[in-house]
Amino acid sequence: MSKMENGIDITLEVVCGKWKGAILWQLLHKDRLRFNELRRSLDGSISSRILSRELRKLIEDGLVERVDFETMPPRVEYCITPYGKTTASFLESMNEWGMAHKRMSASKSEMAEMINTKHDEKENELG
Numbered sequence: 001m002s003k004m005e006n007g008i009d010i011t012l013e014v015v016c017g018k019w020k021g022a023i024l025w026q027l028l029h030k031d032r033l034r035f036n037e038l039r040r041s042l043d044g045s046i047s048s049r050i051l052s053r054e055l056r057k058l059i060e061d062g063l064v065e066r067v068d069f070e071t072m073p074p075r076v077e078y079c080i081t082p083y084g085k086t087t088a089s090f091l092e093s094m095n096e097w098g099m100a101h102k103r104m105s106a107s108k109s110e111m112a113e114m115i116n117t118k119h120d121e122k123e124n125e126l127g
Contacts, residue, residue: 011090014061014063015063015087015091017054019042019046019050019051019054020054020057020058021091021094022042023038023042023051023054023055023058023064024058024063024064024080024084024087024091025091025095026038026041026042027064027078027079027080027084028080028084028085028087028088028091031079032067032077032078032079033077033078033079034075034076034077034078035048035051035052035076035078038051038055038078039051055078058084062081062083062084063080063081063083063084063087064078064079064080064081064084065078065079065080065081066078067079
């Protein structure tokens, strides 16, 4: 089976990566966003060049729509398409899994810290 015959690989190619899922997530939860609003909603940590590139790919794949109001000064907004909304269920599942993983990782770190603290206390008692 070649790579692009696998549905998981196709999905990962289209909606995953560092920014595509985050862009879709924001557009799923907002009606429409202008470019800089979208950039700020991503904590401003994405460059304009990368955001433009990722939006272009999402538009080509039919997940996002670019709405040009053809006004002066220029006004452009981005919104999720009906097809793009079909990503909501698995993006929600990914979000839930990620948050659960974060809690689990934090719990492991807290447990390790507690064990190390108790170990250090015993060494101090003995030492």
